[in-house]
Amino acid sequence: MKLISDIDSFQMMMDQHRRSGKKISFIPTMGYLHQGHVSLFLKAKEKSDITIASIFVNPSQFGKNEDLSSYPRDISRDYFICERSGIDYIFYPSAGDMYKPGERTSVTVNELSDKLEGEYRPGHFSGVATIVLKLLNIINPDILFLGQKDAQQVVIIKKMMEDLNIKTKMEIVPTYREKNGLAMSSRNTYLTEKEKNEAGVIYKALQYAKDRIVSKEITVADEIKKQMTDIITSGAPDSKVQYVSITDNKNLDMIEDLSKYKGEILISLAVYFGRTRLIDNIIIRN
Numbered sequence: 001m002k003l004i005s006d007i008d009s010f011q012m013m014m015d016q017h018r019r020s021g022k023k024i025s026f027i028p029t030m031g032y033l034h035q036g037h038v039s040l041f042l043k044a045k046e047k048s049d050i051t052i053a054s055i056f057v058n059p060s061q062f063g064k065n066e067d068l069s070s071y072p073r074d075i076s077r078d079y080f081i082c083e084r085s086g087i088d089y090i091f092y093p094s095a096g097d098m099y100k101p102g103e104r105t106s107v108t109v110n111e112l113s114d115k116l117e118g119e120y121r122p123g124h125f126s127g128v129a130t131i132v133l134k135l136l137n138i139i140n141p142d143i144l145f146l147g148q149k150d151a152q153q154v155v156i157i158k159k160m161m162e163d164l165n166i167k168t169k170m171e172i173v174p175t176y177r178e179k180n181g182l183a184m185s186s187r188n189t190y191l192t193e194k195e196k197n198e199a200g201v202i203y204k205a206l207q208y209a210k211d212r213i214v215s216k217e218i219t220v221a222d223e224i225k226k227q228m229t230d231i232i233t234s235g236a237p238d239s240k241v242q243y244v245s246i247t248d249n250k251n252l253d254m255i256e257d258l259s260k261y262k263g264e265i266l267i268s269l270a271v272y273f274g275r276t277r278l279i280d281n282i283i284i285r286n
């Protein structure tokens with residue numbers, strides 16, 4: 001495995017691999033790797049000749065009052081995890097090289113970026129779309145691997161790739177969870193043991209909603225959202241639900257009457273445990 005920070009030499013290596021007919025998979029990450037990331041690495045490895053993971057805590061996707069400076073970082077640990085997972089290259093650029101002074105270009109996927117998470121994290125998805133496009137341009141992979149954990153990111157990147165004629169294929173990997181259902185996340189390191197245990201209630205609420213929708217027991221979205229909030233706040237009294245939303249999984253439009261909707265339903269939410277903001281989601285194929 002090689003760890004490369006220099007953009008130009010990395011781009012040249014990728015060009016060479018492509019010319020020699022190798023199938024390249026790419027998994028963008030912000031590091032502090034966990035089993036969720038590893039599930040993407042292993043899937044990518046199955047499907048390609050060369051597997052690239054990037055580790056880059058992307059400043060442009062953090063809001064002013066967010067956790068950019070405290071975001072967990074440990075490159076030696078990440079190196080070990082990548083090596084053990086069979087990654088061929090870690091791309092580990094510096095922020096100064098990725099964003100040169102004087103850059104004036106960013107990518108925004110209109111409308112989709114302002115909904116759900118975008119309402120609470122203005123500018124976040126422009127940062128995400130811009131860095132993913134930059135990385136795709138540097139690597140030009142055959143397949144991009146993203147986790148279902150970040151459902152809105154998947155929807156937005158898919159739309160960006162479609163709109164900008166990017167030929168890379170996308171594979172979405174299911175959310176990898178702790179035994180109690182808590183979705184793995186680098187930010188879980190901010191949680192106390194008690195919070196981690198209690199946070200399992202988020203997945204319980206998502207499953208509760210899924211069961212009610214699949215069985216058609218409840219068809220009014222607002223009622224499901226209210227019950228989910230109750231489940232979370234009674235299981236984790238110190239948590240604070242920021243939002244629960246029920247939308248379609250393409251345009252992210254609210255669904256009110258579930259009995260009338262056919263297609264993929266996305267239930268997504270954000271919950272605070274202390275100052276830690278957790279997001280999670282579930283998809284129901286109706």
Ligand code: AMP
Pocket residue numbers: 028029030031036037039040145146147148149150173174175176177183184185186
């Ligand atoms: P991050 O390092 O948090 O930016 O995540 C990098 C990639 O890993 C993204 O595509 C995430 O959606 C994905 N990912 C993060 N956590 C999980 C998880 N628990 N299960 C599956 N994929 C995940």
